[in-house]
Amino acid sequence: MNPPDDIDPKIRFYTVRANAEPENPEAFIGLGNALHDAGSYEQAVRCFKKALALDPGKASAYTGLGNALLEIKNNDDAVIAYKNALSICPDMVEAHTNLGLALSAKNENQKAIESFDRALKLAPSNTRIHINLGNTYMYMDLLDKAVECYKNAVSIDPYNLEACNNLATALKEQKLPNEALTWHDRSIEVSPGYPEAHFNRALTLLLLGDFKEGWKEHEWRWSKKDYLIHRRDFSRPQWDGSDVHGKTILLHAEQGYGDTIQFIRYAPLVARMGAKVIVECQPALAQLLKNTEGVSSVLQKGERIPDFDMHCPILSLPFAFKTDLSTIPVNIPYVKAPEETISRWGKIIGAGKNRLKVGISWAGNPDHRNDRNRSCGFGAISRLMEMQGMDFYSLQVLNKGGGIHPKLIDRTEEINNFEDTAGLINNLDLVVTVDTAIAHLAGAMNKEVWLMLPYVPDWRWLLAREDSPWYPSMRIFRQAKPKDWGTVVERVGHSLSSIKK
Template identity: 40%
Template sequence: MSSPDLARMRATVLYNAGIGLHGQGRLEDAATAFRDAVEADPAFAEAHFNLGNTLARCGRWDEAVAAYRAAAGLAPAAAEPSFALGVAYEQLGYARAASGRLAEATAAYRAALLFRPEASAAHFALGKALLEQGRPADAVVSFARAARLDPASADAFGGLGSALRRLERYADAVEACAVAIRLRPGGAVAHATLGDALQGVERMEEAVAAYRRAVALSPGFLQAYVQLGSALLALEPAEESLAVCRAAVMLDPAPAAPHNNVGNVLKALGRVEEAEQAFAAAVARAPQDPLVRLNHALALLTLARFEEGWEAYEARWQTGMVRPRGFTQPQWAGEPLEGRTILLHAEQGMGDTLHFVRYGPLVAARGGRVLLEVQKPLLRLMRGVPGIERVVAQGDPLPEFDLHAPLLGLPRAFATRLDSIPGDVPYLRADSAEAGAWRARLPADGLRVGLVWAGEARKGVPHANRIDRQRSLALAQLAPLAGIPGVRFVSLQKGAPAEQLRDPPAGLDVIDLMDGVGDFADTAALVANLDLVVGVDTSVIHLAGALAKPVWVLSRFDGCWRWLLGRDDSPWYPTMRLYRQDRPLDWTGAIARLATDLRAYATAHESAVP
């Protein structure tokens, strides 16, 4: 018998011994036997493969990778070694708290599928690796193939639901998760993913139920606690939400998310100082997380800790909520302009633009040419801002410029403090001819009071819609304003809420001329003829404040940061008066106080009229 034959025979004996030892659970001895087998016959692919299996059971993933790689190289047409290699690469990354081996795992799974394309488990594993690499669209393809090949695989449908949720295909994600739960009712992860998808389609009560089920199935499931706390807050039972969020912190105080959630709930309860501390704890645990830093910034700004707050507010550019413009020109930091041209540009809502365009004249005073880019409905109005040389609409070609500055970055550039807020008004003005045309359409007698009672819902943005539900009213809730002598109400409401004027509260007669309003220049001309504007926190109240018109704002309990704490006035708008909710979601007291003041205001106005 030749030496190669003897070596192969010896390797086979050692291999069989390894199989037996592995079956007895004697893993170290089995690994030794398999190592001796591959030393006797380095081309023995099965021995390399089973060595890998044994090392994997021992959690020695780096050694398992080497064994599987050898097996895959010796048997390139076999799917099993490549699949096992992919698993080992993934596990090696987890063991080292890194994701650097996912690309190699992906390649290994693809190699396995070349030779066994019908392997549902390999498609699922590939989808999982792709999802963890931030490639949800590719993951959807793999999970869907896994589900088609094995319609009884709860894992495949659960993975598909997760990937669809990442793509914000929430309705499809709900369907996939429902199948996963039907196949495996006890799958906590599938219930939690279903909750995420249900939040995306704003079915909040069902989302809460899904998270509750996930927590019940897996009491140590931290992310389910975190999401349950957020969903409860969206439904407004803040005290219960706080208890859940604090339970998550107790469960594991190391991650940032539970602390961030505690901060969100405390802020909703008006306990902003405590919220700031919770956000600070979250930032300490995840200093690179932009959403955590942004939440902390908003708490700091609410507390008028402007120096820290403006700096922290820069995190908004990394959250995805605000789109960076990608200009090659540098951002202005407040230095003298020395004749250079600067572009100021709107970055968020129209109310924010109306609020912060007040800095335009201050920028011009630094010695440069100032251009301004704004939302199209603001274009005509903004042409009258002092110091602005040219105004362009978003989406139109931009002129040449040397520097740029987002409008909400200007307070930071000017190092704005509470005592240095540029609060001089008016800084916007209506066109006198247009105002005269509107005057002819309004009643000449009585106290003319503009009304705006609702903001605008944003489809598919649950957080923004939660805030809109908190700030907006139904017209019927303003019934206490009906019947006040000498008051003539004028609608300033646009959008779907304006339909409520078809069925107003008894005695609340509202003049509606908004069909003639095409942009904010028109609104400004209308407002210029009013004696007072009353409304919830929308762009219209910013317009009224910028025009130096008396403006009374009904502010939700968890008010916008710019209204600060404990004040019924605003340093940003000297003509503003705030009526804050006494309790979350309860407008009764705020509206009653406003009605009392409006009655007195109307009486004083009547007495003052010659």
């Protein structure tokens, strides 16, 4: 049977060849590679298996099979395929390299490093292997080794886009943001339209407090593949800060709860410019944000959106307002729970007790790309439970991670949304938290909040300072070295002991 006329030329060629030579394994290997290149991975798997049925001694068929299995995330079988290839051809660089990728995908990072090292002994000038090895060290938070690998890659190919970009990211994670900027700039020099380089440069600039350039670069996020899920293809234009008097504007959430809470502060400013403001946000925030000054209506994501004249993603509002460090809106509190909610939670927790009431949160969203660094876990923060003269209330609704202690008061089963959380926080004296939405909520309510941060924080917390320009009621406790939550909690405990009621 002849292939269709509109098929990829390579697939057409090898399909004809395989039909003509059904006993030739090379024909099926060629077809498998062509299908792989076209993204037809399941079909490619079948072709490589056919080739191996014809000749089990074909190392290239095992490698091709492994490559296709890796694409469909069948990492276990991919490892087996690569090992079979190497049993036939021990010096096959591609098999060693991709075995490393499959092992890394299985989180068997030490074995992955061994595979990449074997590949580099065979091909020491292969930039791709140096980058893969660096990526694995990054996953393991071995930043010095990651930087070394990326520098090896750029010494071989000074304008390798991925190596330059990854080196910049690793240097930023080492808390060397100015050095990182050099490599962000090199990445953009190599490929001026590369969204990841612009976006990563934005995060570094914002971390350094360079908001003018940082917000502009931050708009490149909309060109990144992993942001397509957040992109809204509205027919109306995005607001750029121009005159909005008499217009209806839709402000829509795009990322996490904390982002929405942080930047909803701009809604009253837009309203004061004469606009009718509609907010679309996550369902768990909708009830709370209905009380925001200047907001005409609040919609949950998925509800029908009424007519509007223009829109603005909520994280683009600082760019529209040309916000710098000296012009951050701090009309706080800008988030408030209704009095009846505050009263109800006061009764639940016994608001009249003459003891210091401290709310704690120790973990963020486990799906967050940096959660392994920003969450301390209950084990670290539980040391505070031993302090006398105070009560500790859990604010950890999800991802509790073993958060059980005789002295931890947990009424979170009665929390249905962020309005409830705000009602609970309003009845506390202090909130101690890692970098989660709880920190933003407490700060937006003007509740005293102590924020515990990893060695390299998210951009919004800047560097070195113990306060936040976003939240006047916030005090920051930073790690002095990576992963050292123990010292941070110890400092928090010492500070707590000085403010006991």
